[in-house]
Amino acid sequence: MTPMTPADRRAPRQAEAERNDRALLQAAKEVLAVDGAHASVAAIAKRAKVGIGTLYRRYRTKDDLFLHLLSVTLDQYLEAAEAGLALDDPWEGLAHYVRAVIGFGPGSLAPIAGTLTLTAEINEKSEHGDRAVAALIERAHDAGVLRADATAMDVELLIEQLSKSPLLDQLAQQGRTELMPAAQNARDRLTAIALDGLRAGSSPPLPGEPPGYELFSARWERD
Amino acid sequence: MTPMTPADRRAPRQAEAERNDRALLQAAKEVLAVDGAHASVAAIAKRAKVGIGTLYRRYRTKDDLFLHLLSVTLDQYLEAAEAGLALDDPWEGLAHYVRAVIGFGPGSLAPIAGTLTLTAEINEKSEHGDRAVAALIERAHDAGVLRADATAMDVELLIEQLSKSPLLDQLAQQGRTELMPAAQNARDRLTAIALDGLRAGSSPPLPGEPPGYELFSARWERD
DNA sequence: ATCAATCGGAATGATTCGCTCCGTTTGAAA
DNA sequence: TTTCAAACGGAGCGAATCATTCCGATTGAT
Numbered sequence: 001m002t003p004m005t006p007a008d009r010r011a012p013r014q015a016e017a018e019r020n021d022r023a024l025l026q027a028a029k030e031v032l033a034v035d036g037a038h039a040s041v042a043a044i045a046k047r048a049k050v051g052i053g054t055l056y057r058r059y060r061t062k063d064d065l066f067l068h069l070l071s072v073t074l075d076q077y078l079e080a081a082e083a084g085l086a087l088d089d090p091w092e093g094l095a096h097y098v099r100a101v102i103g104f105g106p107g108s109l110a111p112i113a114g115t116l117t118l119t120a121e122i123n124e125k126s127e128h129g130d131r132a133v134a135a136l137i138e139r140a141h142d143a144g145v146l147r148a149d150a151t152a153m154d155v156e157l158l159i160e161q162l163s164k165s166p167l168l169d170q171l172a173q174q175g176r177t178e179l180m181p182a183a184q185n186a187r188d189r190l191t192a193i194a195l196d197g198l199r200a201g202s203s204p205p206l207p208g209e210p211p212g213y214e215l216f217s218a219r220w221e222r223d
Numbered sequence: 224m225t226p227m228t229p230a231d232r233r234a235p236r237q238a239e240a241e242r243n244d245r246a247l248l249q250a251a252k253e254v255l256a257v258d259g260a261h262a263s264v265a266a267i268a269k270r271a272k273v274g275i276g277t278l279y280r281r282y283r284t285k286d287d288l289f290l291h292l293l294s295v296t297l298d299q300y301l302e303a304a305e306a307g308l309a310l311d312d313p314w315e316g317l318a319h320y321v322r323a324v325i326g327f328g329p330g331s332l333a334p335i336a337g338t339l340t341l342t343a344e345i346n347e348k349s350e351h352g353d354r355a356v357a358a359l360i361e362r363a364h365d366a367g368v369l370r371a372d373a374t375a376m377d378v379e380l381l382i383e384q385l386s387k388s389p390l391l392d393q394l395a396q397q398g399r400t401e402l403m404p405a406a407q408n409a410r411d412r413l414t415a416i417a418l419d420g421l422r423a424g425s426s427p428p429l430p431g432e433p434p435g436y437e438l439f440s441a442r443w444e445r446d
Numbered sequence: 447a448t449c450a451a452t453c454g455g456a457a458t459g460a461t462t463c464g465c466t467c468c469g470t471t472t473g474a475a476a
Numbered sequence: 477t478t479t480c481a482a483a484c485g486g487a488g489c490g491a492a493t494c495a496t497t498c499c500g501a502t503t504g505a506t
Contacts, residue, residue, distance in 0.1 A: 016472090017483065034334075038261040041464060051485030052465080062464065111257075111389060114397075150416065158413050162384060166334055170442055174337075179441055186434035190381050193373065193429070197420030206416070211409035218402055219393055239503090240452070264495060274454030276498085285495065 017058075023048040024055060026105075028069050033107050033169045037115050041065075063116055070109055070116070074125040077101055081132035090143035094136050095195055098159055102191055107164025110219045118220065126220075147200045151210040158194055162187075240281075246271040247278060249328075251292050256330050256392045260338050264288075286339055293332055293339070297348040300324055304355035314368040317359050318418055321382055325414055330387025333442045341443065349443075370423045374433040378421065385414055 027048035031039045041062050045052045059065040080100035084093040137155055140146035168183050197203075250271035254262045264285050268275045282288040303323035307316040360378055363369035391406050420426075 014482090020483090034259065035261060036257065036259050038258060040462075042462085045485095053467085053485060054483075056465065057483075108389060111393060114393060150412075153409070154412055154416070157390065157409055158416060160389060161413055164387075164389065166331060166383060166387065167380065167438065167442065170334060170337060174441075176441060179438060182434060183438055185431040186376070186380055186438060188431060189373075189377055189429045189434070190384055192427070193377070193381060193420035194417055195420070196424075196426045197416035197418070201419075201424070203419045204415070206412045208408035208411060209405075211405060211412070215390065215402060215406055215409060218397075218399060219390065237451090243453090263493075265493085268454095275496085276454060277452075279496070280452075 020048070020050050020054055021058060024050060024058065024065070025069055025072065028065055029073075029105050030169070030172055032066075032069075032109070032112060033105070033164060034173050037112055039112075066112055066116055067119060067122065070113060070118075071122055071125065073104070073109060074122065074129055076104055078125065078129045078132060080104075081129060081136055084136050085132065085139075090140045091145040091199070094140045094146060094155075094198075097133065097136055098155070098195060099191060101159050102163045102187070104163070107169075108160045110160070113220050145200055147198060147203060147206075149206045149210070150198055153211040153213065153216060154206070155198065156216065157211065158198070162191055162194060243271070243273050243277055244281060246273060247281065247288070248292055248295065251288055252296075252328050253392070253395055255289075255292075255332070255335060256328070256387060257396050260335055262335075289335055289339055290342060290345065293336060293341075294345055294348065296327070296332060297345065297352055299327055301348065301352045301355060303327075304352060304359055307359050308355065308362075313363045313366040314422070317363045317369065317378075320356065320359055321378070321418060322414060324382050325386045325410070327386070330392075331383045333383070336443050368423055370421060370426060370429075372429045372433070373421055376434040376436065376439060377429070379439065380434065381417055381421070385410075385417060 024044065027050075028039075028044045031044045031047055035043065041055060042052060044065070045055045048055075055065070059068065080097050083100070084095075084097035087093040087096060133156065134152050137146065137152045141148065165183070165187050168180065168187065171177075171179050171183055247267065250273075251262070251267045254266045254270055258266065264278060265275060267288070268278045271278075278288070282291065303320050306323070307318075307320035310316040310319060356379065357375050360369065360375045364371065388406070388410050391403065391410065394400075394402050394406055
């Protein structure tokens with residue numbers, strides 16, 4: 001067997017560390033959904049069933065953790081958009097993206113994004129995702145399956161609105177796990193209703209003017 | 224002029240006091256929407272542009288303020304439901320209720336209700352409102368204008384989902400008042416989309432089983 | 447000019463915060 | 477079996493924030 005200097009040692013507990021990392025990100029997502037910008041590191045560590053020290057060995061600061069969570073979440077969004085584009089049916093492609101993003105978990109991260117100084121990497125991922133979603137929506141419009149008066153902003157705002165579930169968040173915090181499948185199902189029904197409302201059909205036109213992009217960008221600016 | 228003992232004196236600054244009371248309730252609603260259960264009295268007083276002392280002269284404790292807010296909000300809900308029932312058209316009646324409740328402001332109070340010990344008066348108001356909504360929905364079902372597979376729970380959950388607007392809350396907190404009309408309009412469009420999805424039509428059936436009432440009642444129980 | 451009513455916010459003690467530090471546990475290599 | 481780098485949990489620290497109290501300033505009808 002090859003001799004091994006102490007510095008060369010392979011990490012012996014690497015598997016546990018990886019599991020903890022995933023648990024931390026999941027816990028951060030859940031606590032953020034319930035507590036908003038006031039979410040505390042102690043609450044996150046507790047929900048992840050991990051010591052505070054473990055959290056701080058992996059992330060230099062609280063903001064570091066949030067930025068990392070934001071980054072991996074944007075990756076998931078992009079992945080869902082590309083999976084949608086890979087589907088042949090334009091409507092099913094859009095619906096897949098909507099369902100996937102809503103299902104990712106407890107909601108939009110925009111409220112905390114406003115409290116962070118975003119990195120260039122994150123801004124780039126965000127724009128990349130926006131382009132993919134725009135393509136998804138343009139394709140649905142061209143196929144005539146998405147109601148003509150609904151813009152990309154409308155769809156994105158609708159997703160944000162549905163992606164945070166007060167009901168699921170509260171049940172999660174109370175530990176009422178036995179009710180959560182029913183709550184998930186209830187949320188799926190609401191998603192289906194909303195998607196139904198987005199389909200092209202004999203509907204009265206949407207009120208007012210389409211929302212402008214400034215509504216979206218304003219949210220990611222530092223206060 | 225009638226003589227007047229000191230104890231009989233009419234309140235000289237009553238108008239200002241009333242204005243402050245309204246401002247406090249409005250501010251409490253807004254801060255609760257953004258900060259959730261962690262909302263602080265200092266933040267509420269500041270948003271209402273009122274001293275902390277003023278808040279505590281009117282409400283004995285923080286919980287007292289929240290209970291009062293809950294009470295007047297339930298009154299508004301009931302009023303909206305009865306206004307909907309007063310309309311002849313069953314669909315317009317339901318739509319009016321949905322639009323009104325969503326428009327009342329920054330969202331459901333369920334998350335804080337779980338942290339309070341509710342009074343009998345509040346429980347009664349809640350049940351009273353539920354009965355009115357059930358009547359509204361039954362009438363729409365009977366008229367065949369509400370999709371048959373959507374239950375009262377579906378509608379109530381949809382309302383809750385739409386009644387909290389992260390976008391409006393964030394803009395309000397940032398003081399970006401110039402963008403708020405556009406954000407309001409964007410929200411109205413989402414409401415229209417959702418109502419469209421609720422209308423009876425040639426839609427695929429909703430997935431899974433209808434949500435049970437236990438999902439609703441679980442939220443109002445003390446932890 | 448008076449004074450009860452109402453106001454704003456400093457002060458307080460308790461709590462919670464982000465974060466550091468350190469003693470303990472783990473398990474592959476020797 | 478012994479060793480020890482790596483990963484762990486959580487007590488503890490100073491700063492910040494919490495709900496609430498208390499009191500001096502302001503107001504405006506008399």
